[in-house]
Amino acid sequence: xxxxxxxxxxxxxxxxxxxxxxxxxxxxxxxxxxxxxxxxxxxxxxxxxxxxxxxxxxxxxxxxxxxxxxxxxxxxxxxxxxxxxxxxxxxxxxxxxxxxxxxxx
Amino acid sequence: xxxxxxxxxxxxxxxxxxxxxxxxxxxxxxxxxxxxxxxxxxxxxxxxxxxxxxxxxxxxxxxxxxxxxxxxxxxxxxxxxxxxxxxxxxxxxxxxxxxxxxxxxxxxxxxxxxxxxxxxxxxxxxxxxxxxxxxxxxxxxxxxx
Numbered sequence: 001x002x003x004x005x006x007x008x009x010x011x012x013x014x015x016x017x018x019x020x021x022x023x024x025x026x027x028x029x030x031x032x033x034x035x036x037x038x039x040x041x042x043x044x045x046x047x048x049x050x051x052x053x054x055x056x057x058x059x060x061x062x063x064x065x066x067x068x069x070x071x072x073x074x075x076x077x078x079x080x081x082x083x084x085x086x087x088x089x090x091x092x093x094x095x096x097x098x099x100x101x102x103x104x105x
Numbered sequence: 106x107x108x109x110x111x112x113x114x115x116x117x118x119x120x121x122x123x124x125x126x127x128x129x130x131x132x133x134x135x136x137x138x139x140x141x142x143x144x145x146x147x148x149x150x151x152x153x154x155x156x157x158x159x160x161x162x163x164x165x166x167x168x169x170x171x172x173x174x175x176x177x178x179x180x181x182x183x184x185x186x187x188x189x190x191x192x193x194x195x196x197x198x199x200x201x202x203x204x205x206x207x208x209x210x211x212x213x214x215x216x217x218x219x220x221x222x223x224x225x226x227x228x229x230x231x232x233x234x235x236x237x238x239x240x241x242x243x244x245x246x247x248x249x250x
Binding site: 054061084085 | 121122124125128142143146147149150153154157160161210211212213215216218219222223
């Protein structure tokens, strides 16, 4: 199960993903994140993954999708607090070379 | 020839809700070898990738069965086999190429790359119209006593 929550402050929208991000959860995650970007116009999107307990390559598709959306809209995009297992998937795909990954809080 | 010390098999329908069931079951079974957190994460990830491929591509327009078989060998070696009897892969070499996908926007085309990176050996046997068998072998590190 994947839970999606958000917080908005000073032009920064933070979307937190908590639980397991796989193919089963990916479509809903993309849809909900896109809805939040419409509801909360911002200058920067922070995708907080510190609550993820599992992620496979479907998570790459979610992050790449949001990265593209932010680039198209002119928003900054940062991935924050990625735990070790999802980070291994990002590293294997080379994503840290094309977008910003920040440590914890 | 290494000695098989334990074996299990799971058969379930190709529904995306079963992706978590498959990886968690395999994770629970291999826990008896006392893998590191990183090894356990890698194993769950590659099972999730192969099962998702079977659901999304093998049984794209129908529901069928997926069989996951895990064999544990002496010397901390394990083999994971994921079999479907779906549509098969026309061009395995192309399918294994990074970023190649015929899936929708929830697919990154990195599934086989992840499977290759996180295991020691990956073999894909497929026959169009008959199905696909993905076999992965991983050697776990020795744990200190």
